[in-house]
Amino acid sequence: MKGIKASFVLVSSFLLCTSLFAHHGTGASYDGSKEITLTGTVTQFVWRNPHTQLYFDVKDENGKVLSWSAELNSPGILAQEGWTRHMFKPGDVVTITVNPSKAGTSAGNTVRTKPILIGGKEVVPGRAGRTTVD
Numbered sequence: 001m002k003g004i005k006a007s008f009v010l011v012s013s014f015l016l017c018t019s020l021f022a023h024h025g026t027g028a029s030y031d032g033s034k035e036i037t038l039t040g041t042v043t044q045f046v047w048r049n050p051h052t053q054l055y056f057d058v059k060d061e062n063g064k065v066l067s068w069s070a071e072l073n074s075p076g077i078l079a080q081e082g083w084t085r086h087m088f089k090p091g092d093v094v095t096i097t098v099n100p101s102k103a104g105t106s107a108g109n110t111v112r113t114k115p116i117l118i119g120g121k122e123v124v125p126g127r128a129g130r131t132t133v134d
Contacts, residue, residue: 047085
């Protein structure tokens, strides 16, 4: 019986530690030393764990359309802040600041100290002391 309890504790500890270390840090994927403010047209807002994603198309200086994604917090955290799954709709013109991908892809981690605008109107104010998504 004692061996079974010890095995249970060992396996439980292993599973707990594995889930604690499974979450990746944003510093591994995004360059926190750079900020890019983008304006584009929303194509999709994915309200799903572990992180919500905002997809939008941005025209470059030559008129070429580049599809971007911005990573946000989990739906649970965003809901506590007053966000909804219908906050961004396809066709909305959004302005958002991101830390760009270290891989050079058109993806970024949302900089939460900067406001998020829809059609030029602030819908999410910037938050002091919070630079990136958790």
